[in-house]
Amino acid sequence: MRPTEIPEIRALALFRDMSDDQFEALMRAAYVQTLPPGIELFHEGDRPDFLHVVVEGSVELFAEWSGHETTMQIVQPVATIILAATLRDAPFLMSARTLERSHIVLVPSDDVRQVFASDGAFARAVVGELAGCYRSMVKAQKDLKLRSSTERLANWILRQDGIADRAGPITIDLEKRKLASLLGMTPENLSRALNRLADHGVVVEGKELQASDLPALRRFARPTPLIDQHDI
Amino acid sequence: MRPTEIPEIRALALFRDMSDDQFEALMRAAYVQTLPPGIELFHEGDRPDFLHVVVEGSVELFAEWSGHETTMQIVQPVATIILAATLRDAPFLMSARTLERSHIVLVPSDDVRQVFASDGAFARAVVGELAGCYRSMVKAQKDLKLRSSTERLANWILRQDGIADRAGPITIDLEKRKLASLLGMTPENLSRALNRLADHGVVVEGKELQASDLPALRRFARPTPLIDQHDI
DNA sequence: CCGGTCAATTGATATTTATCAAGAGGCTAG
DNA sequence: CTAGCCTCTTGATAAATATCAATTGACCGG
Structure with missing residues (x-):
């Protein structure tokens, strides 16, 4: 993992307030992938082995049903992708693919869950993040149903x-x-x-x-x- | 607050694993309202003074824009209502009204945020709840856009x-x-x-x-x- | 520089969904 | 018991949106 990316990730609201020890524990097994456009990071139904953090480029979250496909969200740097599935250890509800050449940091899900269980500051930051994601979804649904x-x-x-x-x-x-x-x-x-x-x-x-x-x-x-x- | 309702609330995944002390601190200032159908509990844009828990009856979450109204969700007992706004201390994105005669437990938002900040087990339970709410919204949006x-x-x-x-x-x-x-x-x-x-x-x-x-x-x-x- | 590929646009048409209007049936207050 | 209200349903029509087809124009590799 390139040292230049670590401060960027550390600056995210999600990781800002946790202890140095815990952050290092998270980053120890993490690594960066540089990917060309159009690469699928994971597919809906998959189990989350890694928490994905978009450091550069952009990632599309999309969903399929019955032969149709719809774009759910575009994730821009620096942001995490579907934290909810990682924490619940539940299958992804959306798929993800790169839209351009992108740098993605992969943090093993087990590590995230372990630090989450032991670091209160991290747990609280996760709540802030999840609440924001939930509220974004509510807004998107109002947009769709009312306009x-x-x-x-x-x-x-x-x-x-x-x-x-x-x-x-x-x-x-x-x-x-x-x-x-x-x-x-x-x-x-x-x-x-x-x-x-x-x-x-x-x-x-x-x-x-x-x-x-x-x-x-x-x-x-x-x-x-x-x-x-x-x-x- | 009627003693019979306390065990029901305590049994919720959200409150199950917290310490007795903290739970009592939460419930001390809480009280129950019994409401007829059609009563508006709060309106979108309001600030969350209380966390609402539906103990009996049912509550509709709805949203308005430009003279239209749409039902977003029906909340059945026993469940909390829009935890996300309470935790963020951000304005409600949806309004709520009773659909039938209902018992609603009101827990002061300040107390919720305070216990959340000091009780790790509660913070983790909140994450589970929020992740579930987020995933429900994702499913609802897929339903809307793909079918x-x-x-x-x-x-x-x-x-x-x-x-x-x-x-x-x-x-x-x-x-x-x-x-x-x-x-x-x-x-x-x-x-x-x-x-x-x-x-x-x-x-x-x-x-x-x-x-x-x-x-x-x-x-x-x-x-x-x-x-x-x-x-x- | 050329040809091929693909996104974007435009037109024609079909399908889906909403709106408006009217009537049937059920519930409730008096 | 009945009048009035409200929900639900049905029909007719309008509007929104999707589909199909064809063309344009930009970009890219050879």
Whole structure:
């Protein structure tokens, strides 16, 4: 494991408050994998042998049923992947694959569970993390059940960093079909939804996107902190 | 607080392994409310002053946006309600109301957070509970994104206790319009979906429902443990 | 530089789901 | 017992979304 990655991981809220001893115990058997895009880290139904931490790149969590597939979440650095399954020693409910060249730290699940059982600070940090994951899922479900596809897209745009700066366009840094799947629609529908948002000042050219009339977009999207604010 | 309710709460996985002292500290300031149907316990956006435990009756968790409302979950005894908000001291993302005459135990949030910070066994139990809540939400989202409304209904039926006994019909013990909202459809659509399932042996009369051809219903519903099994 | 591959878009159409309207049946308060 | 209310159901229609097909355009390897 490269020494440069250790401080990054240590800085995560999950590991910040635990004792040095315990952290070292966790990292002793951990190792880094550098993976090209499109590699499947694990598949739903698998048992969690390792806790995965995305240090660089990005990872898609997706789920399948009856021949369909849907994107559930995109995990950006630095973050852990599905802690819940690891702690419960229960099968993954989602699969994971790299979207770009990525560095993934693998921490043996047994070690995580052992440190979890003996280090109170770590246990409390885990609760904070899990509560956040749960609340994100609640927000996602409200988004899906209460909004139309175009409304979901409009609010997604408003949630993007930098969209409020009138400096210039932002970049959609994932494939549009992944975005469509994440938002619960087809790629064709995403194209049409983007066209519909042109009436509210959204200008798209390839992967560049600009909201030229933010008040109009907000009037249409009607964002609420109880769905759209990620840090509460 | 009635002494008869204390053992029931103590038996919950969440409180089972904590010390007697800590449990008593939690229960000292707790009290029971007996409420008629239709009472709102709290509203999304409120701050969690109490951890709510449903001891008898049932409670609906719902969310609103832009004049619409959707049922997110029905909580049956004995279970806690949205532990995540209490622990994070963050605003509720969902509202709660009683569906029938219910007994609710209210435990002051400060006490919960204090015991959580000092009792490792409780902290670990909380993690188990939260991980379970998170996984339930993941399953619900997979259900929503991967299945049609009729498929969701068919799988909901298969998940009901007693549906596999050929003994007789089960009772749908909530209003059909709540069920429709829970499954992410309109009441009209639920009526039609039930009619469509008649082709697969589902017989409905009022609140009585029987699956007369279970293999046929399973062929249509294609249940999978990774969405439909609640205890993994 | 060219050809192939694949994501994105657009159009046409089908399916699913929601909405609106009306009527049937059951429950309850008076 | 009955009037009124409310849920559920059914039918007709509208809107949203998905599917299928074809084309465009960008990127990549040879």
